[in-house]
Amino acid sequence: MDATVVPAEADRKVLVRLDAVEQLYDRKIRILGPIDLEIREGEFLSLVGPSGCGKSTLLRIVAGVLRPTRGRVFLGDRLLEGVNRSAALVFQSFALFPWLTVVDNVALGLEARGLGVHERLKKAEKYIDLAGLAGYERAYPKELSRGMKQLVGVARALAVEPELLCMDEPFSALDVLTARTMRDLVLDLWASPQVLTKSILLVTHSIEEAVSLSDRVVVLKANPGRIADMVDLTSLPRPRRADAPAVREVVDRMYTLLA
């Protein structure tokens, strides 16, 4: 099925556009695509599907760390070549530097963006505060719980003030209770006027998670990875309780589609 434009959001600015993107293995076996997809300004978009559906591959293509075998990626109307500088990444594995404190881990990405020392620290402090990490500035990663480590990863990504935050299974290494806290926090950050990043791309294998968070959910099937459905949830108010009838209905529909 082709990607269809959701009318309610169609007038929003397009941040990233994938045009007939394909990923081939060994130049002959198709593992993904062709995919057409738009990520719009201000939206929380999730890619959900089973292992092998290519959701992480898609995220890496959007972030510009993986070049698709075929097809094109546009930032606005500009063709993306190389790394996408308007996106920042959060990984499942946290990817923190163990020999750096929390504040230095968060400030790290800012150095690469050419900011001076004073400016770097100010920005790092701001996002540490917003992520609820005040008090942990001088802690080392090994002293932090898994949830706190992931918060540092989120603060580090947001500190460079990217237009798009790309998160690859950010909560799947966490226990259910911690994951719940983290999901609430990410929604708070996304809604906060102090956070400049207004668009989020989330990759998850949890349908419930995608439905509880997103404006739009792209459901992917495997072998080869392709879009099975695109669901607009903008009319579903947050917070969304898992047992709310409207939520249950959407979740059931997605399971049925994938089963």
Next chain:
Amino acid sequence: MAKDWKPLPHAPIAMVFGLLEHLRDASGGREDLYKLGGPLGLELDDLLPVTEAAKQLGLVKIASGDIELTAEGRALSAAEAPERKERLRRRLLELPILRRIREALQEAEGGRVRKQEFLKRLEEHFSPTEAERQLGTALDWARYGELFDHDPDTEEFVLAS
């Protein structure tokens, strides 16, 4: 063991918040304890420190197989970030280990005491390994409440400003 050194359960704060949120969604702010195990997929070793932490902080009550939010637990979980932090900070100061470390730092010159001093005190009540863990958890929680911090250069605990 002296009551003053009641051991801290080794639970991450973020997990305690997750528990409060979960209970807030449950009807009447109450849930069967067993439902936090099997159905939520939490092993006992993960679950028990969290329920114990929430209990010691006065945020939940546990009775006859049920776990229930207290009034404070309800208020804390419903509060916005700054108020939530302030409320938890007050609760943390009710815990003997945290309170004693904080008091020692308040009395010390420059608000600094060598970590080794606290370790020695704790080793009168716990094994060396457990004393180290107790101090680690105390530091983790204290950082959340901005009560005190650890300076790795001098190996000192420092009063948070």
